[in-house]
Amino acid sequence: MKEKTLYILKSQTNIIILVVLVAILSLTIPNFGQVANFINILKSIAFISIISCGMTLVVIGGGLDLSVGSTFSLCAILSIVMLNRYNTVLAIIVPIAAGIIVGIINGYISSRFNLSSIIVTLGMLSVIGGFTYFIVNGGTQVGVPNGTFEKISKLSVFRIPIYVWVFIFLAILFEILLKKTTFGRNLVLIGTNPEAAKIVGINTTLIRTISFVICGFSVSIAAILLSSRLVTAAPSAGAGYEFDVITALVIGGVSLTGGKGNIYNTIIGAILLGVIINALQLTNVPFAFQAITKGLLIILAITLDTRARRNIEN
């Protein structure tokens, strides 16, 4: 019983911090508390958050996907290349297929051979990166607007752009997947105790591969939306995204050791990060110090998380 209260308290600390922070910032920084600024924050975190939702599933299953950045670049490039050569439909389908294929490779290799997914996806990072640069010969792809593709990201409902809605939709979908389906429960068990999961008869290879596929899928969705917004794609588009995504997860309190966390945590983490970065931007703090702050936040978040977990264990 006590464990449960502690656990719930711990999972609520992030939202408490977020609310307090937003209240303080709204009072101290002019322009921060406006609706337009909150929409800005949501817009700025939408792409990273879509990827983070997929990554959460991988991390809960005890893995980590470091190739999301280069997969993002690949999908963005493919989207623009397909748009220029063929049509809007292929500009959407081909990147999704690519994201799913990358997920299958990552998930199958790491779970079938019991390899550390960090190292496998580190290898995939350079394979996909090299491939992406190779197909466009290192050049940025400028798309030719065809009247449909670039309109996708311009859609908005209640002044909130479509990609924010996609993010909210995927977040709810993945949370349901995680909490209400057999797949989700099996994934949590695999992340907590892979040996036990195997003994119980769960097909760990399949479940883990699916989690990587979902991650690849959400990366491709984010990439297509960004391509549609910019109608340009650089082979370096997603460089470093993996670290931003992991930062959001860690700050939200998703445990990197697997088995613990949910999409809700991730979103709070992403919003918290977005709010802090936004506040730094509004107060004209140089970009470099934003990075320093981000690093400090990661260390702080991990420390708090480790402390909390030890308290629960004791």
Added chain:
Amino acid sequence: MRTNRFLFHLNEQKILLVIIVIGIILVSNTTYFVSFTNIINIFNFISIEGIIVIGMAYLIILRELDLSIGSTMALSGVLAIYLQEYGIAIGIISGLLLGIAVGFLNGFLVTKLKLSSIAATLGTMVMLNGFVFALTQSKTVKGTNPTFPVIANTTILKIPVPVIVFILLVIIFEVILKRTYFGRNVYAVGGNIIASRFFGIKVDMIRISAFALTGFLAGLAGVLLASKLNIASGRIGLNTAILVITAVLLGGVSLSGGEGSIFKAFQGILLIGILNNAMVILQINSFIQDMIRGLILILILIFNAVHINREKFI
């Protein structure tokens, strides 16, 4: 029995075999490959990262990992270039001290605050990157002192200084690992940390020393690279972590800890150097080179999977 033993030895030396095979293929193409100039080229290419590989091998034997080496290297280089105006020695010493400080910080976070090394060093990495960008303002900075670039560009008996430093460090740290109490304790802690504690080994001291060593070597590599190129830039060190970890694992040091040697890690980085050299000689597209490097990492992992038990790292 005998064939088993033979296979065992074959497996132990497979990197050397791969190197020999590549050598034979290349020599049948061009004898330039085995010329003295080319061999020096290979070593020159790997010497900077090779220095860090030594520290990373210690960490991986201890079941730890350091992702912050690239940014440590960049920041040391920046310090060495920036503080030249107060004297070369000050620049170099502050670069080295910074490396040691980062190493101690990582060690502190991992041992005292009990954070996972991947997460903790990810934090320091992002933070150090911020410092690098704060100092360089995202620009490339040239050194002003004419003596500084001389250090790394001097050759002794036609062998460049970084190569000599690299080889000497490999020998010294192989001897320390194999022939001293410290080295034996490193294996013990990596093999079974709880048992080591019971035996009265100062586990935390050993782990902190390994982090400090890695930080110091990253600082040294940063200073040498800055001297070699006579520039400092935030783009330096972006892929170092991937390259260095790949090298150590290629060499056959296992992520599950407790085994491996500096000599093995040396073979790993040498293989990367030779592969790189071979691909340049065979004029393979540089983007394809990235792909091949990643593929080799994944293939070697799968090949090793038979011998490796469960490798769950974080």
